[in-house]
Amino acid sequence: MSLPRYAAGRLLLGLGQVAGITTIVFVLTEALPGDAAVVIAGDHPDPARIAAIRAQLDLDQPAWQRYLDWLTDLIRGDLGVSLISQRPIVERLADSAAATLLLATVTLLVLVPLAVALGMLAARREGGRLDRAVSAVSVALYAVPEFALAILLIAVFGVRLGWLPPTAFGAELLARPAVLVLPLLVLLARPICTISRLTRAGMLDALRGEHVRHARRLGITGSRLWLRHALPGALAPVVQQLARTTDWLLGGVIVVEAVFVIPGLGTALVDAVSTRDIPTVQALCVLVAVTTVVVNLAADLVAFRLAPRIGVVR
């Protein structure tokens, strides 16, 4: 199967996924307990006022009607107005997305070269001292929940030693890059383990493979053998894992944002859920879902090029 055909099939599947996820999001948010009208009415919960708010929010319409309205608005790019702040949701999301995007970009820029290089170094001598050290650390580090690691890092570097700011509270992220160091370390901890281990396993497999031996017999050695002949085959699973990591980073790393007080998408989601701001929750979920689908689409296309024979549309 050729790449364009695969891409077309994969794109259709992605559109289907987005449609499915929007439906799930709508159903789940419908089921959220509590009544937004009551929340908004706040200190004056008299029935007349609640009814007025209901009418204003179209909450008195049947669910399917609201679903259709919501979908048509969505297609037009209109995400609605926040129930709490009465501001357009697009503005709120743009603010949050900037912080998340910054954090994700920086993390990826550090992560990819570092993790792939570590994996290749570990594969250089299988069972060597470096290999064993890298694998022991990555096995251990992988299991640590981010909040626990974050708290420990804050306790040591932020509080005890005082080298780095413990949180990013109120800081302009780009103006004070120091506030990003601790969040970055926490965000790197888990992905670096998985990606370096996958790279190592892929490299070892490729180096044992007949085609790399064949290239070596033909006289191709050194970095050329490693980078051009062994690495491409080893990267296919790495790319898939990288997609999941990117996805996780862009979906708002809720815990890290909460601990370090970074106003990103994760914080926005937690706030919106706790205040029953249903339109915002829906918009956020759709945003995250679309990101997920797009990232996975890109990863699948790269993986298709890296492993052309597995081209089967699932």
Add this chain to the structure above:
Amino acid sequence: MRRLRTLTGVVLLAVPLVLAVIGPLLAGEPGDRTFPFADDGLLGTDFVGRDVAQQVLLGGRSVVVVAVSATLLAYLLGVPAGLLAAATRRRWVDELLMRPLDLALAVPSLLLLILLAATAPPGPLTLVGIVALIGLPEITRITRAAALPLAHGPAMEAMRLYRETWWRRGPGYVGTGIRRVLLADAGVRFIGAIYLVATASFLGIGVAPDAADWAVMVDRNRTGLFLRPWSVAVPAALIICLAVGLNLVTDRMLHTPAPRCPAPPNAPAAISSRTPVHSALLQVRELAATTVERTLVDGVSFSLRAGEILAVIGASGSGKTTTARALLGEATPGVTRTGTITLAGRPVTTTSPPGPGTVGYVPQQPGAALHPVRRIGAVLHEIARHQAPDDGRSARRRTVAATLERVSLPTDRRFLRRFPHQLSGGQQQRLVIAHALLAHAVLLIADEPTTGQDALTRDAVARELTKLACDGIAVILLSHDLHLVRTVADQILVLHRGAAVESGPAADVLAVPRHRHTRQLLATPPARPPASAHPDRPLLRVTNLSAAHRDGRRHRDVLHDVSLTVPAGRCLAVVGRSGSGKTTLARCIAGLHPARTGQVFLAEHRLAAYLDRRRRHELGAIQYVFQDARASFNPYRPVLDQVAGPARRLRDATPEQARHAARHLLDRVGLAEHTATRQPDRLSGGELHRAALARALASEPRVLICDETTAGLDRITRHGILTLLDGLRRDLQLAVVVISHDRDVVAHLADHIVVLDDGTVVDSGPADDLLNHAHHPLTRALLHTDPAAATAPSNP
């Protein structure tokens, strides 16, 4: 190192686990609350003035209990769902189960966690449910992926052919097969659950805000981080210990220690003060290779001049591949090597392999030697540049084109932009040879270049090798294909259990083999007795059969309107090139593949298209011997039990009677009882072929279908099986259908031949006619020993 790691893991895991289990017993009654973050007690007080030490003792249980129950719940739901999706033959059931799970996997788990938690009433039960629900899709997918090849593989089909009980097929075979995968995965899932539970508690989901829980403590006491760091650090450290320890311990379980190979010995130092002038290009003296247990190659010597073809022949396991590896200077772990190899005046050892590019190697699967991800043109240019770094781009392009022409491959841009998997097997083989030519190889080693190829491809390979030799390249051919050896070899070396039992010019060895083993290898199959002349009624009749394969969503027709008959006691051979639909035809007859149209009759009684709808005596009457005998046995049960299966299930024999009958059959096919009571992995390929035959015979069939039953076996083993099959046909009056592309097999067994091309019968007739003077060009190409000489029908 590894033990140290596990030990560390156990210690790290023990501390939080012990605290979680016995902590609540030691905690005692809660004391009075004092001031928040005060100095009281061992670790001070928390944000509402409770004793932190006591909270630590109480707070582990919820994390562990919730994570354990959530993991168990996820497995309880996920494994059956995955098994159902794998086992079902109805596509929509699979889709219905897997698509929503795919969708759930596409949503980040924390997002799902928050949404679900917001809709459900808070409490530990909710948390268990949510964490289980998040783990569920992955478990289902892993179960399905592990069970899918088992549920539709040859072993399962073999069991369905004798209607094995559900218990033995499901839990007995698939269950055992996926057990290891699931156990290895369980640790990772549990860690995932701990991670989610702790994170959820930290975010205040599913737990009371002031609950005694390590994760909640970390969250709530954060405000006092500057005042009382311990109230946060201790619970955080405990959670880290739990997760890290668990991961270290389960990681240990994932890697069962591999058998230790002895350290590769130093290759004998090449002592050559003077380089003797050899007329021969390659000189091998007293080459020997041993492992700890046995001798692989025992004192082999030979020499080879440029432009000569040496054929190394011998049964499987006779040391052919080990010799080739030695010539390549490649170390095999655990193998000690002695003797000297000299190539073009230079010694070859594992420490000093032959100069880059001087020895080319064409593996049995040539595709494996080609880079799967890069276009073939890019790799060819890279090799050319490596050989002549100073040449310009156009000079390189000319070199590549000239080389491709030498191996009869196209040279146009479109071809060069292809990937290896877009080439045919023959093209891949020639491409590997082209690589070797570009690198200026003086010696080429070809490992079984014709195994599994039809006659047309085999002729092309023979031409290719001869051409290389004419160009002055020495060729070593490892093969048990005697047709090829006869056609191309100048020299022959016969290996038997690692020793060179005979060597010399090809003509001499082939004409007057001296050693008994050589004679066995070269012997032509004994002529079969002439078939009885009386006219027979057809036992098996197939009419107008059509069948299709599902390829993604599309249907691809593989059989069109095929009709054939086989009388009792006769053998029908179905021949054709690879992909002509031979195997599908056989599977349709056996009921393993549903035919689209057309019918199968057994003694004028119509059979259902699907195996499961056939009656028991109908199942027993038609049995199928799979191409891959090893894959058709359940690896977890002794062979004897499996051979006894058909009698037990299809003929109502008691287990004792069935075992007795099985022993009798195994004896008949020449397998000793102590061999048959072992698990299949302890038997050799030839032994398993015999066992598979015995199993097919156990239901006392009237029709036996053999799919490439002897492909990949060496000649001696093959003779044994062919003679056995022929004897069984005569003694039991079996109707035999043989699928093969091997002329010897067809000539030995068949009374009647049907030639398939692209799913259509293009030729059919009595075996004698088609083997010796066929009219159809394809038949001639496939079955005549020398297609050129047989263009005109010879006079009888």
